[in-house]
Amino acid sequence: MQTRYRVLAALAALMLVAVAAATVLAEPDRPAPAYDPAVAPIIERIDASEIYRTAADLQGIPTRVYPSAGNRQAADYLYGRLTAIPGLEVEYQDDRYRNVVATLPGRGGAAGETVVVGAHYDSASSDPGRAPGATDDGAGVATVLELARVMSASGFDRTVQFAFWNAEETGKEGSGAYVRDAVERSMAIPLYLNYDGAFYDPEGRFVLDVLANEESAPFAEALARYNDLYGTGFELTRNVHGCASDHESFWEEGYPAISTHAEEHAPGAHSPEDTVEQIPLEYARRNAQLGLVLLASTAGPVAAPSAPAPGPVKWYPVGDPGSFLDARAGPGTAPVATPPDAVTPGPALKPGSRAYGLVPPSGGFVRWYPSARWKAGIATPTFG
Numbered sequence: 001m002q003t004r005y006r007v008l009a010a011l012a013a014l015m016l017v018a019v020a021a022a023t024v025l026a027e028p029d030r031p032a033p034a035y036d037p038a039v040a041p042i043i044e045r046i047d048a049s050e051i052y053r054t055a056a057d058l059q060g061i062p063t064r065v066y067p068s069a070g071n072r073q074a075a076d077y078l079y080g081r082l083t084a085i086p087g088l089e090v091e092y093q094d095d096r097y098r099n100v101v102a103t104l105p106g107r108g109g110a111a112g113e114t115v116v117v118g119a120h121y122d123s124a125s126s127d128p129g130r131a132p133g134a135t136d137d138g139a140g141v142a143t144v145l146e147l148a149r150v151m152s153a154s155g156f157d158r159t160v161q162f163a164f165w166n167a168e169e170t171g172k173e174g175s176g177a178y179v180r181d182a183v184e185r186s187m188a189i190p191l192y193l194n195y196d197g198a199f200y201d202p203e204g205r206f207v208l209d210v211l212a213n214e215e216s217a218p219f220a221e222a223l224a225r226y227n228d229l230y231g232t233g234f235e236l237t238r239n240v241h242g243c244a245s246d247h248e249s250f251w252e253e254g255y256p257a258i259s260t261h262a263e264e265h266a267p268g269a270h271s272p273e274d275t276v277e278q279i280p281l282e283y284a285r286r287n288a289q290l291g292l293v294l295l296a297s298t299a300g301p302v303a304a305p306s307a308p309a310p311g312p313v314k315w316y317p318v319g320d321p322g323s324f325l326d327a328r329a330g331p332g333t334a335p336v337a338t339p340p341d342a343v344t345p346g347p348a349l350k351p352g353s354r355a356y357g358l359v360p361p362s363g364g365f366v367r368w369y370p371s372a373r374w375k376a377g378i379a380t381p382t383f384g
């Protein structure tokens with residue numbers, strides 16, 4: 001008997017060790033941020049003109065101040081835009097505040113975890129009847145909508161939610177209601193990414209401030225690494241601004257959250273002068289791209305890419321950033337401003353195929369894409 005008990009005790013001890021080991025292994029591992037060739041073509045689909053169009057539509061509603069008829073109209077507009085995107089499940093979250101939330105269901109084993117990106121759709125103004133709120137926060141809303149459009153074409157391991165908060169200007173009320181509900185339902189949220197006051201750059205300085213707390217510092221560090229790896233070219237600062245925004249609703253419940261913020265506030269913020277002319281489109285495009293990389297990497301590998309799997313990527317050093325290269329141009333040759341249609345096959349291309357190169361905004365390298373896929377919006381690099 002005694003021996004048997006000892007065996008049982010030993011077995012129990014072994015099992016405890018095994019459980020402990022499994023717990024350690026189940027901890028989300030955070031590999032060092034790396035360049036992902038599956039994510040690179042997705043961020044190329046971010047379209048600044050889409051961001052502008054949405055912000056202009058929102059500005060077309062005279063005021064989005066909570067609560068007002070225009071505020072409800074803005075929510076209905078966003079609901080309509082989101083339901084037109086295939087693959088999203090759209091709902092009004094919370095009866096009182098009517099956050100608009102679109103869900104892209106996860107396709108992998110971690111679908112029970114939800115990565116959230118959001119911005120607030122209400123506005124504020126010295127004249128509540130005229131509150132265009134373009135930089136605060138129409139551009140943020142437009143960016144989250146553009147992320148929804150682009151990301152919904154891909155599949156991710158984790159669930160991704162695109163959230164449009166109401167009543168931020170009256171005390172982060174919409175996001176507060178969402179987070180309270182998330183806690184009640186024991187939602188696992190590995191990351192919330194916030195866009196607010198994140199689009200103003202009149203001198204083209206590309207300075208971007210990242211607001212992070214101790215818990216979310218690894219995500220801010222990852223963002224800095226991705227800024228280098230994907231050539232988004234921001235000069236990043238950390239916590240220069242202390243603006244209270246919806247990310248703080250997540251902080252208050254212990255969820256990791258970061259917010260991007262422009263170097264300074266637009267001078268017309270919270271006035272009838274906060275109009276779309278103030279939105280820096282290239283800055284907005286890159287800010288959306290950078291956020292997309294962080295979201296995609298946090299949401300997990302692309303489960304079912306809508307584009308064919310990319311082949312090896314070949315990089316060529318070139319000159320001026322933003323130039324197109326003739327496909328015949330070899331490594332190190334001067335760029336020529338050739339529109340994609342006029343590009344002719346070069347010796348490195350298969351007969352009958354056409355390609356052109358795009359220099360990332362940060363400059364220095366060119367990447368070749370087949371032109372047919374580029375035109376289809378699928379800029380997948382396929383040969384090296």
Ligand SMILES: [Zn+2]
Pocket residue numbers: 120136137168196197245
């Ligand atoms: Zn704001």
